[in-house]
Amino acid sequence: MATVESVHASSDLGLRPPIQIVPLRALPVSALVVAFVALSIGENWRWGLIFCHVAGGGMWTAVDLFVGLIVGPILGRLSVPARAEFASRFMPKMVVLMPTIVLMTLATGFQIAGALGNLTVGSPNHAWLIASFIVVGVMAVIALGILEPANIAVLMEMNKPRPNGERIGRLMRRFVYTAGVTGLMQVATLVIMTRVASR
Amino acid sequence: MTGPVESERPMPPVGWLATAALGCVIVGGILIASYAPRPAPLAVPTTLTVVAYALMVTSLVLLSRIADFAWSTFVRLFRWALLAYAVMSGMIEFAFIHDHTRGTTLTEVTLMLVIFALSVPTTIAFTSARYADA
Numbered sequence: 001m002a003t004v005e006s007v008h009a010s011s012d013l014g015l016r017p018p019i020q021i022v023p024l025r026a027l028p029v030s031a032l033v034v035a036f037v038a039l040s041i042g043e044n045w046r047w048g049l050i051f052c053h054v055a056g057g058g059m060w061t062a063v064d065l066f067v068g069l070i071v072g073p074i075l076g077r078l079s080v081p082a083r084a085e086f087a088s089r090f091m092p093k094m095v096v097l098m099p100t101i102v103l104m105t106l107a108t109g110f111q112i113a114g115a116l117g118n119l120t121v122g123s124p125n126h127a128w129l130i131a132s133f134i135v136v137g138v139m140a141v142i143a144l145g146i147l148e149p150a151n152i153a154v155l156m157e158m159n160k161p162r163p164n165g166e167r168i169g170r171l172m173r174r175f176v177y178t179a180g181v182t183g184l185m186q187v188a189t190l191v192i193m194t195r196v197a198s199r
Numbered sequence: 200m201t202g203p204v205e206s207e208r209p210m211p212p213v214g215w216l217a218t219a220a221l222g223c224v225i226v227g228g229i230l231i232a233s234y235a236p237r238p239a240p241l242a243v244p245t246t247l248t249v250v251a252y253a254l255m256v257t258s259l260v261l262l263s264r265i266a267d268f269a270w271s272t273f274v275r276l277f278r279w280a281l282l283a284y285a286v287m288s289g290m291i292e293f294a295f296i297h298d299h300t301r302g303t304t305l306t307e308v309t310l311m312l313v314i315f316a317l318s319v320p321t322t323i324a325f326t327s328a329r330y331a332d333a
Contacts, residue, residue, distance in 0.1 A: 022279070034286065034290065037290065038290060038293065041293065041294055041297055042293075042297065099283065099287065103287055103290060107290055107291065107294050110232065110235075110294060110298075111294065111297075111298075114235065114236060114298060119235050119236060120236070121237075129233075130229075130233045133229040133232055133233060134229060137225045137226065137228075137229050140221075140225055141218065141221060141222050141225060144218075144221060144319045144322075145214075145217070145218030145221050145222070145318075145319070145322055146218065148319070148323060149214060149322045149323045149325075149326035149327070150326065152276065152323050152326070152327055153326040153327040153330060156272070156276075156327040156330070156331065157327075157330060164330075167207075167330060171326075
């Protein structure tokens with residue numbers, strides 16, 4: 001069955017126009033965001049720091065939970081060509097979006113924590129911040145070491161004249177396996193951040 | 200259909216070793232960050248950095264020994280990913296310098312960021328190039 005599906009997937013995937021793996025039009029926007037983050041840190045611009053952290057963190061959590069818990073299961077029930085069509089348009093956007101919002105959130109978050117004194121050992125939020133570092137560390141290893149390489153490998157495979165549907169399916173299984181951990185980490189982030197903000 | 204016969208041949212665990220190196224520097228980074236703004240004791244982070252370099256070097260040595268590898272695909276992806284992750288590493292380094300991190304701690308952070316900037320592009324480029332035509 002898997003072989004039949006692979007053959008169908010290959011022939012269906014082979015008909016599409018080449019995918020632009022990194023959407024070049026999005027890069028200036030990403031560069032602007034990075035410049036804004038650098039300016040906010042360099043100038044100790046409190047509004048800029050909080051804006052980047054809240055907006056970036058909100059998007060990061062929302063995208064992870066929405067994709068992992070809502071889009072992912074729906075995608076899993078679609079036909080292989082439909083999945084391929086969706087992935088070819090969705091995944092290139094994630095290649096630029098996710099690193100940008102992660103950088104935006106983490107770089108400014110550390111600065112805000114320092115400015116508010118939450119990093120000092122005596123702060124009641126210190127333990128919560130260490131917990132958030134651990135949560136972010138787990139998410140970073142999953143996102144950077146497992147998901148992003150798979151994302152790009154899927155797009156490269158889909159760009160071949162005759163893509164291997166079975167291989168694409170195997171690479172995309174990584175998203176399913178890690179969705180639970182990522183979802184749990186994002187819920188933990190929500191708990192930690194709301195605890196920190198309410199003290 | 201691109202059959203599994205040739206392209207699915209066993210490969211050394213280049214990606215997993217590079218990811219393990221990334222994990223080591225992330226743990227080391229968390230340890231250093233958890234002491235901020237005080238200087239952190241560097242014994243454990245240094246050990247983790249040494250382990251990360253050992254893993255990264257092993258990964259690159261194993262990579263260099265793969266016969267009939269799609270080096271053009273690897274280099275093309277590695278170059279662009281390296282650019283992206285060098286920018287990220289630069290931003291993190293900037294934040295640490297801005298927060299008055301100096302001396303040995305800054306050296307330690309810089310060494311960790313080098314691993315960060317190398318490991319992710321290695322994993323990205325290897326994961327795609329292993330399936331590309333040599």
